[in-house]
Amino acid sequence: MPHFRKTRIVATIGPASREPAVLTELLRAGVDVCRVNCSHATADSIRSDVARIRRASARLGRPVAILLDLQGPKIRTGGGDPVRLRRGDTLTVVMDEDRQATAHEGGAKVGTTWPSLSQDVRVGERVLFADGALFGEVIAVRDMPEGEPDEVDIRILDGGELGPRKGINLPDTDVRAPALTDKDRADLAVGVDAGVDYVAISFVRRARDVVQLRELLESLGAADMPVIAKIEKPQAVAAIDAILQEADGIMVARGDLGVETPLEQVPIVQKSLIAAANRRNRLVITATQMLDSMERNARPTRAEVTDVANAIVDGTDAVMLSGETATGRYPIRAVEVMDRIARAVEPTGFMPVPDLDRQVQGEGGRGTVTRAACYAVRDEPRPLMVFTWSGRTAIMASKSRPPKPIFAFSPDPRVCDRLCLVWGVLPLSIPGLHTFDELIAAAEKHLLERGLMSRGEQVVVVAGDAPIRGGNTLMKVETVDGRSGGLSPR
Template sequence: MISNKKTKIIATIGPSSEKKEILEKIILAGADCIRLNFSHGNYEWHQSVISNVRSLEKKLKKNIAIIADIQGPKIRVGIMPKEGANIQQGEKIVFNCDLKEYKGNEIPLPSQMFKGGVKEGDVVFLDDGTLSVKITKKLGSKFEASVLKGGFLFSNKGINVPSIKITGSVFSDKDKSDVKFAVSHGADYLALSFLREGKDIKEIRSLINNSQIKIIAKIERPEALANLDGIIEEADVVMVARGDLGIETPMWELPIRQKEIITKVREKMKQVIVATQMLDSMIRNPLPTRAEVSDVANAVYDSTDAVMLSGESASGKNPVEAVEMMRKILEATDSNQTYSRVPEEMYDEPYIYLSKSAADVSSELKTKAIFVKTQSGRSAKSISSFRPQNTVVAITQDEMVSRQLSLVWGVLPILIGKKSIKKIDDFVLPAVSILKKENLIKSGDSIVCVYDHKFESPNKTSANSISIKTV
């Protein structure tokens, strides 16, 4: 049940994977986190998926983080014919911002941002850049365009206009309602789209008050790249959202941007995700291309914490197989990787020195694992940042923390009971019992234990002691 991969898998749920039996297979195949895209589906659908995930967590005895991905100022096509509309290169087409459904050969584009921000001469990309057009004339709510790159256009596909400027809040009333729904229904992470600066994250933090939910900042626009340091400072996790980023910035620079973002996030000892088109051909085919396999492996070599499947698991023909393939690539690559270390200028608190020592001691003594008692997840994340050779077993009494740690590289979260912990064995033995059942540890193995030696101090959130223990 427990994979030996260290890089985590996020699987997006949609029509291909929404049934509970398929969802179970996806989790068994290696998914650590489930993503719900709030650009699609209604609250009843999202609630159903959340309930199924929580039910499967109990059945499979595995912590699963739920990520609520908030739409933000994404422009989308309205309702198109089921078979789509075939727009051909050189053809003249019309977008109508007053329409919600396809009518009279006019493409519905119900967006005030598009209506007010797009100008004649602007190039518009549709469906992650698969199609593109150039605006030739603006007539009130209608825009005439010449097709530069054609193909079939379907309902609700995304539209990118790199030249458009987002003014005011990036969050609509729908976004704020979606945030409140996600928080009240137990999501573990909020993924925020099309951020411009750290201030956008602060706006959402003021909305969720003291919720434990963590924030993932998606890097998708040129403004976000320009303000990357401030966004990293405010976020808990950063996502390299390559779909929109590869349209909003030159595609040929995308590998450079990916490495730059990962390096900066890692330097701040935070978690990072690489997303979009990682195994895209598996939407249609049973096997990925060799280039896609190399792309996933390259993200691991860049030191990402997690990789994400989007259409592959949400709407593709092979959702379970895509997760299985991702897991196999990660298992092979994780075992053949040498990671960069955290810069010494980040060693500004005692628990960080302790984390480095735990990783070094475990590697030098070749212990089976590092056991860390954690209340907030911070100590486990800190140890993970040093990319130890062995698994970080994060033992917590907080259910939400245990789920959130499912996203963190190399961390195996274990939730134990609420009973009082007064000595090392009170948190080590329950975890050992679980790992023995999974054949991940056996009697005689040595482990590194990291903990706060003042067990009676419930407000303590940083570990301050290390010991070596034989199981």
């Protein structure tokens, strides 16, 4: 078979990519996961985007995963005209979202969307605006007379123009904002009803935030929905082990993470987060500004190409495009470039070989057979044929980073869609049969008909969660034999 790209590509859907013809071409170019960004979404647009993605997937006859990315408690300035601030000026933030920005001698006043800001910050703590373009430190927190909104005074240390609705970051502050806003709850209900495959929770600070999302999903009848925790706060980096216990995966969201973490630390944090997720058999997406210049230019910079390549070498499951496909001028070309980078990097052997005894742990019989299968394909490279009803066996096999593709068969179309996010996995639909022999025969027929394997080739068969007669775990090496309609023992 031709080289199979193992690294997954996530593309954000927006004005530049939501038209049916463009969506179809994005999937054809190599998109595995479509991200619906709730920061710029309404209930109607979520439903419409999901429906369009499903229609494009059906047209091409291939599965695709849909990731609903909740906005989270993003703190912003209020409205009004831009104000210019210089070093040494005092910016007063008023706890009133409707307050219009006004400039005065020696500073300015702006509103904020977070009325509890004055209760959270302390004198001396840093405040960053507009993704770190401006920053200062708190010099006073003022309780105003009853009926007037409280105020926070900030001495500007690095100035510039501050426009309306710009982000506010508080790297030193334990913000008491809820993990899920009213908008998040409403968007989640719409997304679950529309049939998304993953939900990403923004601005995670602690494991409890993920637990709260799971509780809400359970109340919506979607307890099995996989959750991706976006790591973009220093508190989340510090609590990563606990967060990984609760989440199905993480997103290394380098935008806000790069604002609240020293820039020179971002590559180090990225590598440590990817390694931590892989050790615990969790999915990991690397995101933000990967091919940023392609929003405007037809070709990426050499540094951007190297950034994508290094994330793949680090061991990420997926690389993500944001504005490049949502609003950029070259959405399809950006996907094609990312596809070419991955195909060039994967065969080089630069990616570290995981320690299987640490990588595939627990999970009872499923973990045992999966580890045995991974050793088998490492000693003698062969494809894996995985039968999975939940997707977990395929994910565990993926984390061993086998040299050949993982053909993951499931009778559940939703599992096939979800597996589109998993490194090295080609999800394939198969009927819900009753015995291993029937499963293997049907899978072999499928692979032969699609030209994915040839007669006489060997494959390692593994099942870790198959609810069929004769038990639910299996691992053996087989040789494809089309004459009998099944597989012959080695």
